Structure formats: C-alpha cells, structure tokens
Amino acid sequence: MSGLVIEKKKANRSQEAPLSRIILVILVVVLDVAAVWFIQNALSKGFTQLVIIISVIAVMLNLIFLIPKAYPFRWMAIGLSFLVLFTIYPMIFTIYVAFTNYGDGHLLTKEQALPLIQKATYLPEEGKSYSWTAYLSESNEYALWLVNADGETFIGKPGEQIVPAQLGDAGIGDADANGIPVSLDGYTRLNPLVAATNKDLPSIKFGLEGDQTIQIRSPSEAAELEIRYVYDEAADTVVDQSNGDIYYNVNGTFTTRDGKTIAPGFRTVVGFKNFIDFTTSPALRGPLVRIVTWNFIFPTISVLSTFALGLAIAIMFNDRDFPLKKVIRSFLLIPYTIPGLISIIMWRGMLNPEFGVINRFLNDWFGWAPAWTTEPSWAQAAILLVNLWLGYPYFMLITSGALQAIPSDIYEAAMIDGASGWQQFRRITLPLLLVAVGPLLIASYVYNFNNFNLIYLFISGGPPIVGASTQAGHTDILISYVYKLAFESGGRGVQYGLASAISIIVFFIVGTITLVQYRFTNMWEEVSENV
Amino acid sequence: MSSIAQTYEGLRSSQRFRKRFSVVVRLIIAVFLIFFSIFPVLWIISASFDNSQSLATQTLIPEHAGLNNYRDLFGQNPDYEFGDLFYWKWVWNSVKIATITTVLSLSITTMAAYAFSRLRFTGRVLMLKGILLIQVFPNLLALVAIYLLIFQTGEIIEQLGLNTHAGLILVYLGGSMGLNIWLMKGFLDTIPRAIDESGMIDGASNFQIFWTLLLPLLRPILVVIGILSFIGTYGDFILARILLNDVDKYTLMVGLQIFTAGQFDKKWGVFAAGALIGALPILITYLALQDQIAGGLTTGAVKE
Numbered sequence: 056m057s058g059l060v061i062e063k064k065k066a067n068r069s070q071e072a073p074l075s076r077i078i079l080v081i082l083v084v085v086l087d088v089a090a091v092w093f094i095q096n097a098l099s100k101g102f103t104q105l106v107i108i109i110s111v112i113a114v115m116l117n118l119i120f121l122i123p124k125a126y127p128f129r130w131m132a133i134g135l136s137f138l139v140l141f142t143i144y145p146m147i148f149t150i151y152v153a154f155t156n157y158g159d160g161h162l163l164t165k166e167q168a169l170p171l172i173q174k175a176t177y178l179p180e181e182g183k184s185y186s187w188t189a190y191l192s193e194s195n196e197y198a199l200w201l202v203n204a205d206g207e208t209f210i211g212k213p214g215e216q217i218v219p220a221q222l223g224d225a226g227i228g229d230a231d232a233n234g235i236p237v238s239l240d241g242y243t244r245l246n247p248l249v250a251a252t253n254k255d256l257p258s259i260k261f262g263l264e265g266d267q268t269i270q271i272r273s274p275s276e277a278a279e280l281e282i283r284y285v286y287d288e289a290a291d292t293v294v295d296q297s298n299g300d301i302y303y304n305v306n307g308t309f310t311t312r313d314g315k316t317i318a319p320g321f322r323t324v325v326g327f328k329n330f331i332d333f334t335t336s337p338a339l340r341g342p343l344v345r346i347v348t349w350n351f352i353f354p355t356i357s358v359l360s361t362f363a364l365g366l367a368i369a370i371m372f373n374d375r376d377f378p379l380k381k382v383i384r385s386f387l388l389i390p391y392t393i394p395g396l397i398s399i400i401m402w403r404g405m406l407n408p409e410f411g412v413i414n415r416f417l418n419d420w421f422g423w424a425p426a427w428t429t430e431p432s433w434a435q436a437a438i439l440l441v442n443l444w445l446g447y448p449y450f451m452l453i454t455s456g457a458l459q460a461i462p463s464d465i466y467e468a469a470m471i472d473g474a475s476g477w478q479q480f481r482r483i484t485l486p487l488l489l490v491a492v493g494p495l496l497i498a499s500y501v502y503n504f505n506n507f508n509l510i511y512l513f514i515s516g517g518p519p520i521v522g523a524s525t526q527a528g529h530t531d532i533l534i535s536y537v538y539k540l541a542f543e544s545g546g547r548g549v550q551y552g553l554a555s556a557i558s559i560i561v562f563f564i565v566g567t568i569t570l571v572q573y574r575f576t577n578m579w580e581e582v583s584e585n586v
Numbered sequence: 587m588s589s590i591a592q593t594y595e596g597l598r599s600s601q602r603f604r605k606r607f608s609v610v611v612r613l614i615i616a617v618f619l620i621f622f623s624i625f626p627v628l629w630i631i632s633a634s635f636d637n638s639q640s641l642a643t644q645t646l647i648p649e650h651a652g653l654n655n656y657r658d659l660f661g662q663n664p665d666y667e668f669g670d671l672f673y674w675k676w677v678w679n680s681v682k683i684a685t686i687t688t689v690l691s692l693s694i695t696t697m698a699a700y701a702f703s704r705l706r707f708t709g710r711v712l713m714l715k716g717i718l719l720i721q722v723f724p725n726l727l728a729l730v731a732i733y734l735l736i737f738q739t740g741e742i743i744e745q746l747g748l749n750t751h752a753g754l755i756l757v758y759l760g761g762s763m764g765l766n767i768w769l770m771k772g773f774l775d776t777i778p779r780a781i782d783e784s785g786m787i788d789g790a791s792n793f794q795i796f797w798t799l800l801l802p803l804l805r806p807i808l809v810v811i812g813i814l815s816f817i818g819t820y821g822d823f824i825l826a827r828i829l830l831n832d833v834d835k836y837t838l839m840v841g842l843q844i845f846t847a848g849q850f851d852k853k854w855g856v857f858a859a860g861a862l863i864g865a866l867p868i869l870i871t872y873l874a875l876q877d878q879i880a881g882g883l884t885t886g887a888v889k890e
Contacts, residue, residue, distance in 0.1 A: 096742040105738050127705040131698035134763050141760020142720050145728030145735065152730060368619065371612045378609065379616075385873050386620045389627060392872035394821035396839045397861040400846055401630050410642035410851050412629060444622070452876075505724055508823055512843065534726055541730045542828060551730050558727040566722040573718065 159548030176280035190242035211261035342527035354503035365450025391448035633858035699770035
C-alpha cells in the first residue's frame, strides 16, 4: 500500500518514473478486469442497479488514477468508493423503492412474474379427454393410467412428464378384463369406487407444469388442461381464457374492472402511493399518528432528563476539593461503559412484571406494581427510565468538562453583586453551558429519534396497538416500525416500499434538525474558512 | 472598618459551615445516585453466580451460589436445554470484526482526511459539505437497501454476501466513512502547517510527510478514535442481526439477543454470565481512559 502511494505521488509531480507509471497502469488494468467480470455477472443475474453503481465507481477510479491532475483524489479513492457504494447508493435506492410497490406479492420483476402467471391452467369444458384409472403407491403418491379417444395409453404422475406406455412394458402389471393393468411399477390400483369418491384426486395436476397437464373432471373423464392467462403485450392486459375476463395492470397487479386479481404481482413504480397510503388508509394512519407522536415525545423527554441529571451531577461534584470526587464519578460513569444491548436486556429482566426484581420489591412493600410491558403508558415510562440510566453519564462527562471551561471570575463578580446560587446558575452557568453543549443536545436528540436498539430490544416496540393492520406497538418509533415492516412481517407480508417511504420521511425530519445543528456549530462556515 | 472585617469573618464562618453541610448532603445524594447507577450491574453479577438460574427466585446475595451458569455458557453442561450457545465463537467473531473494521476504517479515513486537510484541489469545499450532508442520512434508514446490496453482491461473490463476516465489515466500513473523515480532518487541521513545510524544504514527498511527520503526532487521537470505533462496532446489533444468519457466525451482541428470545426468565442466569464477560473488558477500558474519551467525545462524536 505504502509503495503504491509513493508512486502516485511521483506521478503527480509530472516527473513520473516510467516504472511507477507502469505499476499504476497495471493496477488500473487489474481493477478494470475485476470490474468487467463483476458487471458481466451482475448483468446476467439482472441486477441492473448494481451494474450501474459498480460501473460508476469503476469509471471514477479510472479517472482518478489515470489523470495526473486528479492526484489528490488518489488519497481518498477507497474512501470515496465506500461512500458511493454504502451511503449514496443505498440513499438513492431507498428513494427509488419508496416510489415502488416492492414487497410481498410484488417481489419479482414483470419479466419474472409473467412466465409464472402464464403457467396457470384451467380445466376446459371440452377438449382432449381421457378415461382414467387411479393407482396409489406405498408412499401415498398417485398415478393415472390414461386412455385417449384413439385408444392410446399413457401414464401420468404429478410433476413428471406424461409418457406413453403399453401393456407389457416393464413394471406394468397384467391387464384385467377391460385391458387396464392391475398394477404399475410400485403402485397398486385403487378400487374405482374409492377413486371416484377420493377428495384429493380431482385437485391433483398430473404431468409437468408448463408442458402438458391432465386433471380429473368426472369419475369417467380426465381432461388436458389449457393455458389460462394470455398476455397481450400491446395493451398490457391479461385475458382469462376460461371466461374471457380482461385483467388490467393496476400498480403491478393484473386486476379486472370488478377487482379480481392474479398472483403474483410484480415490482413497479407506483408514484406517491406509499406516501398517500398512510395518510389516507385508516388502518395505517391510526397507529402512525401514535408512533409519530411518541417519536417526538420520547427523544424530547430523554434528552431533557438525561441532560438535567447529568448536569446536576456535574454541578454537585464539580468542586476541585470534593471528597472522593474521582471515585464517585467513576461509579456514576458505569452505565455508559456497558454495551447498550446488554444494558437494555438487563433492564428488561429487572422490569419483568412477574419475576423482575423491581416488581417483586414493589409488590412486597406496596402490594402493587406497574405492568411495565403490557400497559402502554407504563411501557413508555419504563423506556424513559432505562434511557435515563443509559444516557445521563454522557451528559455528566460533557457538562463537567464544559463547566470547568467557564472562567471563575464571572462567578466572583456575580457574588459581589449579591447574586444567589440559583441566579448564578440561571444567568451564568446555563447560558454559557448551552453555547458549548447545545449542538450535542441536538445530536443526542437526533440519536434518540432513531434509537432503534432501545425500543426494539426492550419489548420490540410493544405492547401491540390493537386493530393496526401492520405490526405496530405503543412504544414503536418510526425506525423500529420501518424495521418491522421490512424484516418482521409476522405473516402480514414484508413491505419494502412502505418501509422506504417512512425512511424518507424520517430522513427529512432528522435532516432538518441536523442542518439546524450545523448552523449552530458553524461547521458550515468552518469549511469555507479553511479554503 | 472593623465592623466590615467582623461581618466578613462571620460570613466566612457561616459559609464554611454551609459548605461542610452541603458536602454531607451531596455525599448522601451521591450514595443514592451510585445505587441507581450500579444496582443493575450488581444484580447481573449476582444473577451470574446464582445456581437457581431463574429470574423469579434470584436474590441479591445468591442463596445457591455457584458456577453453573458459567459451565452452561461454556458448553460444559451436556444437558443444557436452551438453544445453541457458541459463546467463545461469538466473542471471537465480535473481536475479529471490530478489530478489522477499526484498523481499515482508520487507515482509509486518515488518508482521505489528509487530502482534505493538506492538499488544495477544485471541488474540495463542495465535497466536504457533500459528505456532511450525506452523513445526515443514517445508515439505519437504508437497512433494506443495504440488505439487498449485500444479497446481490453475494450472488456474484459468495465470500462477500449475506451471512459472511467480510460483507458485514464492508457495510461497517461504508457507514463509518463520512463522520470519521470529518473528525480526522478536524484533528489534522489542528497540526500546524509549519511541520509540513519543514518536511517539504527537506524534499520529502507528500506521503513521506504524512507517514513520518503527521502520523506520529496523530497517534494519541487515533488511539482514542480507534477505541471508540472498536467499542461502537463491538456493540452494534442491528446490521449484524440482519446480515448474519448462522448461529456460529453471530457476533456476541446478536448471539446474546437471539439467546434471550423466548423463555427469558429461565435463561436469565446464563445470559447474566455471558453479558458480564462480554461487558467487562469494555467497562475497564472506559474507566481507565475516561479522561481521554471525554476529550474525544466533546469533539462531536455521540456514543453509538
């Protein structure tokens, strides 16, 4: 790595040694060969977006390494590639998915879905018919002996091609009086009465799907199935051959005028449907209003409570000569030092309504204890309590640093003017502190706004909101709701489109707050000054 | 004159009394706060040594103290009935992933930050602002996209796909780029240019300046950022949860979470033992380096 960078460096000074140039070119060639190989594979699998993004990165790297003027970018070539691949691309992809119906029932592209739809068959009123005899194997598989109108004979098994067969072929048993074999290889013949009343037989498709399938229509007759749906490319419609119904492409599902649909649907751009859905659909809107409200209450109270406690501790033990200061601080820092997941699961155990230590204690002393996990308001209170425990040491660290930065002569001046302790705090400490800590308060707000780990690990956003059409809970925030929509369908189907749409909304909220923070910290101006 | 001196004396002594009184009050408050802060930790320590293994019967001083939970955790109890435990494997996975991520991330971002801090080129300011803007979009929001990206990559290069540590490390690296480039550029900016110039006079190349002059000066802050990055990756849950499927590939956090799902009250003791071993190294690091870490924090990183 290091040698390489030196080569690039020399290249820049346009006094490049031929050797370094050669090494550079070899590097680029290797890179391009790898990229072309990858892109070819991605193309063959139909990953269009991946092809585009890898091409963009490959072109970018080529320019960076081949143009001497692009020398500074060589320092950040890897960093930029990562940024493009794992930050910018997912962003664009998320925006794209938000405007599609991607999700269960719409996982496939149209090109993948159409052949599946066209595989469907139906049993026509008329058509090639056969007389049939059923056989059953020891492993409960069925087979048919079929005779067509011309007297030709076939064997049909589910999932296997229908094959012509003759009496006397290997494995086929002796014929009875009607010329029907008494057994097939591994199968024994069913009594005609049993076969006629068998409930499974009429629903079994014998033969290979997409090739030729035969289904039993009546005790005496089996018929060849015909392709049910025919796609009309010009009109983008599907026609049902069994009854002439016309299915139109409505948001990625072929649907008739009176609302009948064909599965599977396919992925398609549906415009603002996802965004409109949760403002208009009552089943979605109800829980969403709750979730959004809680999503603002939770970080607000969390930031205020953790800041207040952290600041109080910092002020109380700020005196330089306070006894055991260092020890107290170390003990109070402990919640911050434990990996969040462990702390949260630990609290989940302690707040367990039946067995947890806190409720056992409350029950023993007061004969009553809150239902931390089943009662919505108590669940929210529990989460705020846990977050107070998790979060106050951070502000204790920050504010005790900031307090020491406030010059002590200001306090002396205030004392001479006869300011009380509270006045000093209110008029000196707090304003000066907020200047230093303000941006961190906002950052903490943003962090808690998306504090997935706490919400999800505590009780998965529960208790569930009754009557919600999706898995929404009373302590869910938007990001945990997004996660559930996308990865924990709970039998209701994953909904990538809706999840992405909510992600975009969260992005706008968080983005606005963060931009305000940048104003606060002058980060923006800082960039310009350093030119 | 003397009356002023007397009032002053009186004021001083009453202040001294008030101060001593307030110290006592504050010490009492400190005891309560410490109780709040360490009770859960004491409780988990006690649970880990409680042979009854159950949430319901645990007391602060275990009635049946012993090492059964640790034996179960380390797979020395063949009769253990609750799920697969690959504890040391999980710890090893976590340490491995966090170490590789931290080292690679620091190398990549320090080099990029060097260009932003020391070299002048068109588009520099625009790119810096761009990175800052992009950073507003949290990795977490793009879960679906990242999942699909890794899934599709895995269809082509199996070793980088779902359920691989390499794929997970790539995602961690990608997520850490923006903020770390910014942080690192900030630190580089604080190193005086005069140092570079002295190197240039001696005819050193950019890389020599970076490697021999700047890097040694950056070392202390690199250590702090490295530790924070390691702890952040070690403690991450959600990305690892989504991208890893096999129980022997889990990181410690995913392993512990999956382990506690279902019949939690009966797994409490084993979880406590596992949590304690998993948390102790981090806890000790933090307490030992708390001043440096506090310094690193105020520069703008929020604990992840």
